[in-house]
Structures are given as structure tokens and as C-alpha cells.
Amino acid sequence: MNKLIEKIEKVFKYIWSKIILLASLLKKGYMSDKISIVRLVLYYVTFAFLIFWIYKILDGSVKRKWHNATFVEKRAITGYLFISPWILGFIGLVLYPFGKVIYMSFNIVNQYQLDFTYKWVGLDNFHRVLLVDIDFVIELQNFIVRVLLYSPVIIALSIIIAMLLNQDIRGKGIFRMIFFLPIIILNGALLENMSDYGGMDIQLSFFVLDVLNTVIPTFALGLFIGLFEILIEILWYCGVPILIFLAMLQKVDKSLYEAASIDGANSWSIFWKIVLPAIYPAISVSIIFIVVFLANFDGNPINSMIFIARNEPSQKEGYASAMALVYASVQMVIIALLFMLTRDKSNKKGRV
């Protein structure tokens, strides 16, 4: 297996070395001192001419085949042409890198200037990630707990806010603008700044805490304060789920509510019998979105851990790719689990 991968690597390296040679020949002209717009334009014109030339060569045979095809075949070919960018991208930018990540995770990768050398070590990297170095496992546990705790709260809050926005109230535009603002402005640096310097937690006044302490026990109060510390962070993650739920709610026919109320249903049973079944399919979609968002967010410590491990002399790319693989598989398992739990099991029979 190892040798096979090495052979494939070799073939790939050979092809790339030819391409690099060509590129460097072209580059020498335009990386030199006398850089000008004219040269840049000439470079692009050459490229366009090359493409035109290839087209000219292929033209005859392609045209003949095109004329012999039936209408259905023609439509299918056109469809493949339309999605061809994605297929190319999938092969070149997902499949090949994915294979390389797996290969690198079994190796120690060293870099000397532009050349990478690989030394096969088997499962050693995974052993180090999971059993020797302890930071990553702890962060992984934190991530799992965070996702499992956050996602139900986010779903519940976004359903509530979507229901509020769906009501017929004054100043709807302003409310919508406020609730969708975090989608636009939320980023890692902003959240880091806010949580570092205390803009993120609403501080309950001591009076309120004292009053609450007489009613509920202290450990429950701790939970309560803890919830308020992360409340804004959770609410700011709600943006896109709110949007998805709102779009689902607006699809529900208004006459259904009227019919139900004529039959004597109050708003509570309308919510459980009509609204919730209508927006239920969106829950699994939102769950996937939330988990992917939480995993890819710049504030996630695992991301920076992998980034640091990549540049660490004792770890490098091999160790970092082992980390990334473990992380990805954990995330896939979480998503699969949550998706199975929230899947629409009604078989589209009782759906409105």
C-alpha cells in the first residue's frame, strides 16, 4: 500500500515538475525587474490563445459526436458541463487532499525549503495524539460537550425567536434587522475581544442574586449564572437557524390556523399540532448547520491547536493531519447521531 502511494506520488510529482518548469519559464519574464501591465496582459493573452488552440484541435471530433447525439443525451451532456466545475473541484481539491491527509497522518513530514520528505511511522501519530499528549483529547471532549449542550438550546431559542418574528407586530423590520445582525458581523476576533474584556456576559445585580439565593439552592444558582454568561454567545449563534425556521413558518398556510381555531383549538395546541410538525424538517437541517458552524468557527480552540501543531518542529504536518482526521471523524459521528435523532420519521404522511 505504502509503495503504491509512493508511486502515485512520484507520477504526480513528475507531472507537477513539468508544469512548474513551464510556469517558472513564464514567470521569469514577468517576475523580473521590468514588470509592467503590458507583460501581464501578454501573459493572459497567451493563456487564452492556448485554450483557443486546444479548442480548435478538439473541435472536429466533438462536433461530430454532438451531432450524432439524441436530445436527451444532449441535455445530459449539457448538465454534466454545467456541474463540471464542481466535479473537477471535488477530485482536485477534496479527494486528492483527503488521500494526502490520510497518507501524511501515517508519516513524519519534514520540509526542507520547498521539498517535503515523508518517513513512514505507522500509527505513531495517532498514538501520540490520543494517548500521549493530553491537550487535544480534553479539547475534543469540551467540543463534544459544547455541541451537545449548545445545539438544543440554539434550536429552542431560534424557534421561539422565529415564532416572535412571524407574529404581526409593529416594528417588525427593526426586530428582524437586529436578530439577523449577528449573521453579518460575527467573527472570531470580535468574539475573542468581547469575551476577553467582558462585553459578553450580562452581570446580574447582587440584589437579584440574593433574592434568588433564598428561593433556589446555591448549585442551581451557579448554573443560572453560568447560563447568563453564555447566553449572548448562544443567541448570537442563532442567526441562520432563525432564518431557516422563519422561512419554514411563512410557508404554512394561514387558513390552517383559522380552521383549527374554528374547531376549538387554542394557540398552545395549534403550536404542537400544526406549527411544530410544519417546521420539524428544518430542525435536522439546522442541527447540521450549527454543528458545522461551531466546528469551523475561528473561536474554536481545536482549529488554532491544529494550526500551531503544523508549525511545531516536533509535530509538523503528520501530527496535525492525524489530529484533523480524529477531529473530522468525531464531528461526523456527532452529526450522524444528531441527524438520526432529529430526522423526520413521520414518512411525510401526517405532514402539513
Add this chain to the structure above:
Amino acid sequence: MKKYAEFKRDIRNKLPTWKKHMIGNGNGNGLLFKIAIYFLSITFAFVFVYPLFYMFMISLMSNTDLVDSTILWIPSSIYYRNYVFAINGLALNESYYKTVINVLLHKELIDATATPYLVELRKLLVIIGIIPLVVLFGGLYTENKKRLFYVSTFIVIIFMILPKSYVDSVYVAGTTTIVTVFSSAIIGYGLARFKFKGKGVIMMLMLLVYVLPKTLLFMPRSMLYNTIGIKGTMFALWVPSFFGQGLQATFFILIFYQFFKMMPQQIEESAYIDGANTISIFFRIALPMAVPAFVISLTYGFAVNWNEMFLTNIYLGGNIKTIPMLLQGLQAAWGSAADYSVNSDFVNVDFTEAKAFAGTMLSIMPLVIMYGIIQRFFIESIDKSGITGE
């Protein structure tokens, strides 16, 4: 006693209407329900904007105000020097046209190495290229080319006046978003309109790619870009975007897929009978009908690409620094950006949360302005299009 009986009777007569007024007929049209709705909405809205409001108030305080325990929200006097520091730290103090002059006349001022010079040159070409692009593409949809020309020239002039780091961020986020959305429209159209084998497999693979974390593939990808020679240039962002692997690309593809699925096919069939080929049907009929999908994906994609630091930092290799990256390094930039000319009170020079928050406010300002302009169309588009994914 007689009066009391009258009062009692009155109450008994009026109670049902009063009760109906307050509670309604159980379907949420009573006054109490309305009050509860408004109360909840306002509370949630307050919690949403609380951090922004807090940051804004803190950013107006001097350091002496920050340590004063009697001052919680309102500063004793408005202290604008935090913003002076933030403008220096985020490199907002220089307009873009100065860089243009340096590119055209004194290129030795840009940098010693060749790559940032090339990056700057390409940026200039793209920004000036807005004019012909808008005129050519807009010419497909409107006759009034003169107006298109004026509008695009106006945009270019605004770019010239804006601070350099804003232009950098808009350039990085804007071009990448446009490439991503355009390729998503093509791919979504292909999936929605044509019948071919393996469509279900492709949709499944798309969802799988969406689920993969970005930390998984960035190492081999950046090695690949290094061997091709596009790492450190904008092509490292444009190439994956064009091939449908940009940020959130699957999301946009699904939005376009859903939208084109909803559109009636008869219009395109009649155009086909009239002799239009597939490309002109796509550009002249399908795209103009998908305006809401474009508004949603352009707005959201711009925000996502603007806020992305991790991948942009790695792929661009630090050749272009966007606003979020500068914000992250704001504290580190303190040494060079600190303003010692504050007369006699050196307490206020130190880096505190007031300065960090001033930087944060300046960094989100362009996005908030853009959102303020576009939000009405954004929300309208959400109403028009059925974005539910799946």
C-alpha cells in the same frame, strides 16, 4: 347598597367584553398576549444588541474612567483618542489612492519583494476592471449603458477614497464571494434543470463536503497551491471558489438548486423553441429570475468571507491583511500605533479594553453600513425564496 348592586351588575355585564379584550378568544389576539409578545421581542432584541452597546460606551471612556468604580455606562467625558489609536492600529489612516500612486510611480515604496507588488497591481486592475465588467454584464439586462458606466465609475472613485485596509478587505471578500456565487449559480442550475445519471450521488457528496471541517484539508491544499505557485496570491482563494469548494459553497448551491427547481420550466422551453441556446437561456432568462437567491447568497457570502481569518491568513500568506486579522493583532500593534503625544497623562496610553473595543467598532462598521443598506432586499428575498436546504 343600591349603588354597590348597580356596580356589581355593571361589572358582570361588562366583564365578558373586558375579558375578551384582554385575553382574546384563545388564539393570541388579546391585549395580554400582545404585551407578552412585545415584551419578549424587546427583551431578546436588547440581549442581542447589549454587547454592541456596551462596547460602544466603553470605547468612549478614557483609562481613568475605566478604573473609576462610580462610572458604569456613561463616560465622564467623551474620549476620542481610543479611536485615533484604533485608526492607526487597523491601518485606516491612509486612503487607497496613495497606494495606487505608489503602484504606478514609486513601486519601490510598496515592498522589497515582488509578490506584494504583483498582488497590489492585480488589485488595481480588478478594481478598475469593475467599469468594463459592469457595463458588459449589465448590458445584457438593460439598455441604459451610460448609467451603468456612471454608477461603476462612482464605485471606483469611492474605492479610491476609502482607507486602504477597508479596500483590501472588500477586495478579498467581494471578489471571492462573486466567484463563489457565480459558480454556485451555474452548478445549481445544472443540478436543477438537467437529467443525468449520478445526480443523487453528487448531491450526497456535496453534503459530505459541506460537513467536512476546514482544518482537515487546509494542509494538503496549501501544499498544492504552493506547488502550482498560486499561494500568496488571490488565486489561492479564487480557484477553489470557482470549482465549488469555497466557503459555504454547498449552502449557496442548494439555495440556487431550490430556487431554479421552483421556477416554471415553460418559459425556458418557449425560449428554446424561439431558438435560444442553453447559455443564452441561462444568462438571459434563468439568472434575472434568480435575483432573490443572488441577494441572499451575495450578502451572506460577503459576510462569511469577510469574517474568515483562518483560511485567508494561510492561503494569502500574509500578503494581504484584512480587517479581522488586523483586529486580532491590534494589541501586538500597540507599540507602533500608540500615541504618546497625549499631553502629560501617560495613563491613557496603555492598551485597555477601551482601545480594543474602539477597534472592534471600527472593524464592524463597514458591514453594519452595508447591512443597513441591503437589509430590506435581504429580508424580502428570504420571503420570496424557499431556503430550507435539504
